[in-house]
Amino acid sequence: MSTPRSWQERPGRRIRLRRDRSLLIMVVPAVVLLLVFNYAPLFGLLTAFQYYDPLAGVWNSDWAGFDQFHRLFADPLFWGALKNTLYLSLVQLVLFFPIPIALALLLNSVLSGRMRNFIQSVVYLPHFFSWVLVITIFQQLLGGAGALNQFLRSHDLQTWDITTNPSTFVLLVTSQVVWKEAGWGIVVFLAALSAVNPGLYEAAAVDGAGRFRRMWHITLPGLRGVIVLMLVLRLGNALSVGFEQFLIQRDAVGHESAEVLDTYAFYYGIATADYSLGAAAGLFKSVISLLLIWGANKLAHCFGEDGLYRR
Amino acid sequence: MTKVFTIGTGTSTARAPRARAERRPWQERPTLAGQSAKGLSLGGVLAVMLVPLWIVVVTSLSTPGAVNRAGGLVVWPDGLTLQAYREMLTDPTVRTALMVSLGITVAGTALSMVVSVLCAYGLSRPRSLGHRLILVLLIVTMFVSGGLIPTFLVVTGLGGYGQWWALILPSAVSVFNILVLRSFYAKTSAELIDAARMDGAGDWRILWSVVLPTSRAVTAVIALFYAVGYWNSFFTVMLYLPTDSEKWPLQYVLLTYVNRGAGMPGSVNAGFGLAHTQTTPLSTQMAVVALTLVPLLIVYPFVQKHFRTGVLTGAVKG
Incomplete structure (x- = not known):
C-alpha cells in the first residue's frame, strides 16, 4: 500500500502503541457504536431459540430449542x-x-x-x-x-x-x-x-x-x-x-x-x-x-x- | 494551502471519466436515425424523471380554482399562489415535523461524520497497531447482522423507545462509508503527511490540516449520504416512536397524512387542522411532498459536482 513510516523501521509493540495512541483513540467511538448496535444484537439472536419474555429478558427466558423454527x-x-x-x-x-x-x-x-x-x-x-x-x-x-x-x-x-x-x-x-x-x-x-x-x-x-x-x-x-x-x-x-x-x-x-x-x-x-x-x-x-x-x-x-x- | 490542495487532488482522487468533447477521426459520422433514436430515448428518460416532480411542484403552487379546473393534479400552471405553503407552514404538525427532521438530520450527520472521519483516518495509516483486526471487526458487520428484532430489543433495552436518539445512534455508523473515506485517506500523499510529521504535527493535526483539506470531495459526498439517510428515515420512526405524533419527522407526517390520506387514526383534523375540512386540499398535500424535497434540492447541486471527481467510483469499489 505505502512505505512504512520512514523514521522508524520495525518498531516493537510497545513503541507502536505509544506511536499509534491517537489513531486508536480515534477508532473508539465507531467501535463502541458498532459493538452496541451491531454486535450486541448478535447475542439477541439467542431469542430465536427461546420463548422470549420481554420481562425476563434474554438471559432469563425459557429455552425453546428449535420450537420457534x-x-x-x-x-x-x-x-x-x-x-x-x-x-x-x-x-x-x-x-x-x-x-x-x-x-x-x-x-x-x-x-x-x-x-x-x-x-x-x-x-x-x-x-x-x-x-x-x-x-x-x-x-x-x-x-x-x-x-x-x-x-x-x-x-x-x-x-x-x-x-x-x-x-x-x-x-x-x-x-x-x-x-x-x-x-x-x-x-x-x-x-x-x-x-x-x-x-x-x-x-x-x-x-x-x-x-x-x-x-x-x-x-x-x-x-x-x-x-x-x-x-x-x-x-x-x-x-x-x-x-x-x-x-x-x-x-x-x-x-x-x-x-x-x-x-x-x-x-x-x-x-x-x-x-x-x-x-x-x-x-x-x-x-x-x-x-x-x-x-x-x-x-x-x-x-x-x-x-x-x-x- | 492552495499548493497543498492541488498536490492532494492531483494524487489522491481518481481521474474523472475522460471528457470526449470531440469526435475522433476514426469514429463514424453519426447517422440521422441513430442520433434521433438516441435523443428520443434520452429525452424520454429525462421526462420520466422530471415530469412527476414538475407536476408535484406546479400543483403545490396552484390556486384551488386551478386544481378544480384540472380535476386534480395540475400539469400546466394556470393560477399560481403560495397559499398552500402558507397553510402548511401554519399547521403545527408540519412545523414541528420540519423542525424534528432538520434537527435529526443535522445532529445525526454531524455525529456520523465525526465518528466516521475519525475512524477512517485511524484505520488508514499503514502498519498502525491493530488496524487489521479492527478492520475485520468492522467488515464482519456488513455480512452478519442480528436483524430487525434483536436490534429492536437492544435499543428498547437501553431505553430508546420513544427517544429521538433511537433514530440516530443505531444507524450512526455506516461501515461502508467508513471504508470509502478510509480508501481516500490512504491515498493521501505520503510525502505531505511525512512533511507535516517532520514539522511536528501529530495525527490529530495531520487529519485536520492535511488529510481533510485534501479530501473535500469525498467528505461532501459521504456527508450527503448520511444526511439523506437521516432525512429519509421513516421505518425507525415506526419502530421507536409510532405513537408520539408530536415527535414525528416530516417523512412520517407525509406518510400518514398524504400517502395514507386523511382518514388515519390519531385525530387527523386535530393534528392537521387545515381549513377544518375532512381531507387536506390537494395543493397542500403536494406542498408537503415538495417540502420533503426542498432540502435535498438545495444541497444536491453543491454535492453532485463532486460525483464526477471519482468519488462515486471509489465509493462503489469500496
Missing part, C-alpha cells in the same frame, strides 16, 4: 412471504438489471460532456428520495384519484388503478425500483466504461469494426467483471427486496402479494410482540443470504471472475 416452517404465511420475496427478486432481476447497463451505454455514447453531466445529475436524483416520497408520487400519478385516472375518466375511458391491484403489484414495485434506482445503478458501469482503453476502439475501428462490433467485442467484455459482480450482489440479496417499499404498500394491496420476509418478521415479531418467531424468521433469512452470497461467488469463480472476493 418448527412454528415458523408450519406457518403458511411464512411460506407465502418467502414465495413473494423470491418471485419479486426474480422479476426485478429480469426487468431491472439490464436497464442501468443500457442507460450507461447510451450515456457513454453522448459526446458532449456538459450534456452528459446534466443527464447524470438528473438520473441520480431519485436515488436520494425516500420511499415514502417515491410511493406518494406514484400514488398521485397512477392511483385511483391520480393523474392517469383523471385523464382516463375525462376521456370516458376505463380507469385502471395499479396501486391497489394485487395481481399487478409486482409491476408496480418494479417500476418504482426502476424509477428510483436505475439512474444510480449506472455509476458502476460508467466507471467500468471509463476504464476501457480507448486505444482498443481505435485499433478496432482501423481494422474495420463498426460501432456495433466495437460494442460487442470491446465494451461488453470490458463490463463483464462488473456485471458479474453486480449479479453476485443481487443474488446474495435475493431475500431482501426492499423493506420500506413493501411496508408502506402492504396495506393497500394486501399481504397475499405484498408480504415479504422482512415485513413478515416485522409484523409477527414486533407488531404482535412474538419476538422469538420474528427473530427466527430473521435468522433464517440471514443464514440463507450468507449461503447465497457464498454460492454466487463460487459461481462467479467458475466463470473466471473475481466476484465479491478472490479465491
Whole structure:
C-alpha cells in the first residue's frame, strides 16, 4: 500500500502503541457504536431459540430449542412471504438489471460532456428520495384519484388503478425500483466504461469494426467483471427486496402479494410482540443470504471472475 | 494551502471519466436515425424523471380554482399562489415535523461524520497497531447482522423507545462509508503527511490540516449520504416512536397524512387542522411532498459536482 513510516523501521509493540495512541483513540467511538448496535444484537439472536419474555429478558427466558423454527416452517404465511420475496427478486432481476447497463451505454455514447453531466445529475436524483416520497408520487400519478385516472375518466375511458391491484403489484414495485434506482445503478458501469482503453476502439475501428462490433467485442467484455459482480450482489440479496417499499404498500394491496420476509418478521415479531418467531424468521433469512452470497461467488469463480472476493 | 490542495487532488482522487468533447477521426459520422433514436430515448428518460416532480411542484403552487379546473393534479400552471405553503407552514404538525427532521438530520450527520472521519483516518495509516483486526471487526458487520428484532430489543433495552436518539445512534455508523473515506485517506500523499510529521504535527493535526483539506470531495459526498439517510428515515420512526405524533419527522407526517390520506387514526383534523375540512386540499398535500424535497434540492447541486471527481467510483469499489 505505502512505505512504512520512514523514521522508524520495525518498531516493537510497545513503541507502536505509544506511536499509534491517537489513531486508536480515534477508532473508539465507531467501535463502541458498532459493538452496541451491531454486535450486541448478535447475542439477541439467542431469542430465536427461546420463548422470549420481554420481562425476563434474554438471559432469563425459557429455552425453546428449535420450537420457534418448527412454528415458523408450519406457518403458511411464512411460506407465502418467502414465495413473494423470491418471485419479486426474480422479476426485478429480469426487468431491472439490464436497464442501468443500457442507460450507461447510451450515456457513454453522448459526446458532449456538459450534456452528459446534466443527464447524470438528473438520473441520480431519485436515488436520494425516500420511499415514502417515491410511493406518494406514484400514488398521485397512477392511483385511483391520480393523474392517469383523471385523464382516463375525462376521456370516458376505463380507469385502471395499479396501486391497489394485487395481481399487478409486482409491476408496480418494479417500476418504482426502476424509477428510483436505475439512474444510480449506472455509476458502476460508467466507471467500468471509463476504464476501457480507448486505444482498443481505435485499433478496432482501423481494422474495420463498426460501432456495433466495437460494442460487442470491446465494451461488453470490458463490463463483464462488473456485471458479474453486480449479479453476485443481487443474488446474495435475493431475500431482501426492499423493506420500506413493501411496508408502506402492504396495506393497500394486501399481504397475499405484498408480504415479504422482512415485513413478515416485522409484523409477527414486533407488531404482535412474538419476538422469538420474528427473530427466527430473521435468522433464517440471514443464514440463507450468507449461503447465497457464498454460492454466487463460487459461481462467479467458475466463470473466471473475481466476484465479491478472490479465491 | 492552495499548493497543498492541488498536490492532494492531483494524487489522491481518481481521474474523472475522460471528457470526449470531440469526435475522433476514426469514429463514424453519426447517422440521422441513430442520433434521433438516441435523443428520443434520452429525452424520454429525462421526462420520466422530471415530469412527476414538475407536476408535484406546479400543483403545490396552484390556486384551488386551478386544481378544480384540472380535476386534480395540475400539469400546466394556470393560477399560481403560495397559499398552500402558507397553510402548511401554519399547521403545527408540519412545523414541528420540519423542525424534528432538520434537527435529526443535522445532529445525526454531524455525529456520523465525526465518528466516521475519525475512524477512517485511524484505520488508514499503514502498519498502525491493530488496524487489521479492527478492520475485520468492522467488515464482519456488513455480512452478519442480528436483524430487525434483536436490534429492536437492544435499543428498547437501553431505553430508546420513544427517544429521538433511537433514530440516530443505531444507524450512526455506516461501515461502508467508513471504508470509502478510509480508501481516500490512504491515498493521501505520503510525502505531505511525512512533511507535516517532520514539522511536528501529530495525527490529530495531520487529519485536520492535511488529510481533510485534501479530501473535500469525498467528505461532501459521504456527508450527503448520511444526511439523506437521516432525512429519509421513516421505518425507525415506526419502530421507536409510532405513537408520539408530536415527535414525528416530516417523512412520517407525509406518510400518514398524504400517502395514507386523511382518514388515519390519531385525530387527523386535530393534528392537521387545515381549513377544518375532512381531507387536506390537494395543493397542500403536494406542498408537503415538495417540502420533503426542498432540502435535498438545495444541497444536491453543491454535492453532485463532486460525483464526477471519482468519488462515486471509489465509493462503489469500496
